[in-house]
Amino acid sequence: MAELNLSATSRTPAVSLSKAASHLKIEGESYPEDVNGFYMPIMQAVDRYFADGKESLAVEIHLIYFNSSSARALTELLDSLEGHAANGASITFKWFCDHDDDITREFAEDTAMDMEHLKIIIADMTRDG
């Protein structure tokens, strides 16, 4: 499947990968019991998305919390997207960070610096309520 529609759980984010909308959205919290079991299918779906001939993708990450294992998995996902971008895919990447969460912002900034083809935009997450 090159599409995904996972509902959020208390420990995993909602994930939606849509060919029609050309977007990948990851929203919620991430500290799953089995990090690879959660993120591997997402990376595989993204690979199939591009293998099926799609040329562009808009990625948005809205994570209010993610643990260190998730950070590692997200890095793998980003490396994979970097690979697709290097192969000619047009990928925009927006990372929403809470304005007072320095560590997440630093993670996004450091990851952005490691990317050559993938352009990562860091945006402010507005807090509801």
Added chain:
Amino acid sequence: MEFDRFHQFGSLLLQDDFVLSYSGYVTEDILEAVGATLRQRLADHVDSPRQIRNVFSIFVELMQNVIRYGTDGPQPENECGSKESFGLVMVVQKGNCLDIMSGNFIVQDDAEILRDKVAFLNRKTPTELRTLYRTRLRQPPEANSKGASIGLIEIARRSSIPLQCDMRYADDGLCFFMVKASVQGAS
């Protein structure tokens, strides 16, 4: 357990202004349940979203370390024969600060390595910790590697003061290893 000891246990707890205390076998289900309780307690009693985030992050990393690296300790195996780590996790209010502590049994050699890792991290500046974290992200997680795990680095980064740790030697080549992190509130 006799009532005297049970009462002692409760009294010990009440000597501090505790936010949350869990003592028992630590599993992923427990992490989820205790984590949800901690979130609620923090939302009710703590003003600073930043402090809440850092305390919760440290709590998750500490609990996951107990689950992954703890051994059974002196307690017998449970009825299903599965291995569960016995551990203590406590969040205590101290003035403006929230202390997060964890304690669990690990093999003595591992305890000494862990103590050295904590000392290693405490010598780093925030910038150096940031760089170390970034480097470790792409390295495979190895339980007994010499470098500090990203979980421990994350705890060190989110703690407002250097991490504290201590250990008590136990039977069967085990050690009760304790870690304390501290997060300041808004000044």
